[in-house]
Amino acid sequence: MQIDYRQAAEIVKACDNIHILTHQSPDGDTMGSGFALYFALKKMNKKAAVIMPDGLPARYEFLSEGYEESESFEPDSVIAVDIADPKLLGDLKDVYADRVDLCIDHHVSNIMYAKNTLLNAKASAACEVLFCLFEELGLELDDRIAKCLYTGIATDTGCFKFSNSSREAHETAGKLIGGYDFDFALINREMFDIKSRARIKLEQHLLGNMNMYCGERIAVISVTEELRQNLGVPDEEFDGVAGLPLQIQGVEVAVTIKEKKPGEYKVSMRSAGKVNVSAVCQKFGGGGHVCASGCLVKASLEEAEKQLVAAVEKAMGE
Numbered sequence: 001m002q003i004d005y006r007q008a009a010e011i012v013k014a015c016d017n018i019h020i021l022t023h024q025s026p027d028g029d030t031m032g033s034g035f036a037l038y039f040a041l042k043k044m045n046k047k048a049a050v051i052m053p054d055g056l057p058a059r060y061e062f063l064s065e066g067y068e069e070s071e072s073f074e075p076d077s078v079i080a081v082d083i084a085d086p087k088l089l090g091d092l093k094d095v096y097a098d099r100v101d102l103c104i105d106h107h108v109s110n111i112m113y114a115k116n117t118l119l120n121a122k123a124s125a126a127c128e129v130l131f132c133l134f135e136e137l138g139l140e141l142d143d144r145i146a147k148c149l150y151t152g153i154a155t156d157t158g159c160f161k162f163s164n165s166s167r168e169a170h171e172t173a174g175k176l177i178g179g180y181d182f183d184f185a186l187i188n189r190e191m192f193d194i195k196s197r198a199r200i201k202l203e204q205h206l207l208g209n210m211n212m213y214c215g216e217r218i219a220v221i222s223v224t225e226e227l228r229q230n231l232g233v234p235d236e237e238f239d240g241v242a243g244l245p246l247q248i249q250g251v252e253v254a255v256t257i258k259e260k261k262p263g264e265y266k267v268s269m270r271s272a273g274k275v276n277v278s279a280v281c282q283k284f285g286g287g288g289h290v291c292a293s294g295c296l297v298k299a300s301l302e303e304a305e306k307q308l309v310a311a312v313e314k315a316m317g318e
């Protein structure tokens with residue numbers, strides 16, 4: 001059932017022992033939401049724990065400063081943050097999928113699996129939804145909560161660069177920066193600028209070995225299993241490589257072909273805006289967003305590249 005802020009506030013007030021669920025392959029929004037809600041619930045004298053299917057990655061540890069790991073307890077309420085589908089609970093799906101009391105989210109694709117869903121699809125981040133919920137609760141924020149909420153909004157808007165960087169996103173960030181003390185410049189540097197040596201090595205390789213087509217409007221990067229082993233780069237360093245070629249002036253579509261197993265390739269397509277890559281991926285049985293989509297192609301690498309480029313070229317001509 002979809003509920004409004006007032007109803008969600010009533011649910012939060014009524015619970016005492018809460019498990020807060022975050023999603024697998026965590027990002028700044030689910031982690032920021034999880035810890036912001038934890039600190040808020042602690043201020044309300046409730047017992048809470050943040051449950052993380054993939055643990056807490058080092059890059060988000062700063063959000064947990066002050067978090068106290070409690071002994072395991074049986075929750076009376078389960079609240080999911082930034083989780084559109086229980087599939088995103090990973091290994092914890094079986095335990096929690098059917099017992100989420102409240103889901104706080106901003107994904108239009110939310111499948112409404114929770115008993116109650118507070119969904120604001122116009123919000124830039126689940127953290128922006130939480131900010132409004134805390135206002136509804138009349139809860140006074142503190143520096144820690146503000147830092148968590150800001151991080152979620154900054155990361156989900158690509159540092160206020162994506163088209164979801166609405167007036168509300170900016171205004172909420174402004175209230176957080178203006179009203180509380182935390183180092184937002186450092187957060188943005190660490191979330192957006194700093195890269196590991198392995199990542200730099202990977203980017204150099206991928207950009208140096210790109211294939212260009214259609215007057216350099218289409219860029220293709222391929223990641224084979226052999227390459228992954230040769231470079232010795234950990235899997236998580238591949239996050240977001242699909243968007244890399246769009247940094248190059250003139251590139252309209254970036255195609256990343258990643259070997260899943262011999263003869264089977266996972267394809268990610270990114271568009272700078274003119275070409276609907278969701279429509280292209282649909283021709284291969286995939287889909288997604290207009291500017292970010294994916295599909296699976298069973299062929300040799302050369303054949304996959306040929307077919308994909310032809311399909312993108314066709315879409316460009318339409």
Ligand SMILES: [Mn+2]
Nearest residue numbers: 029082125126
């Ligand atoms: Mn989010």
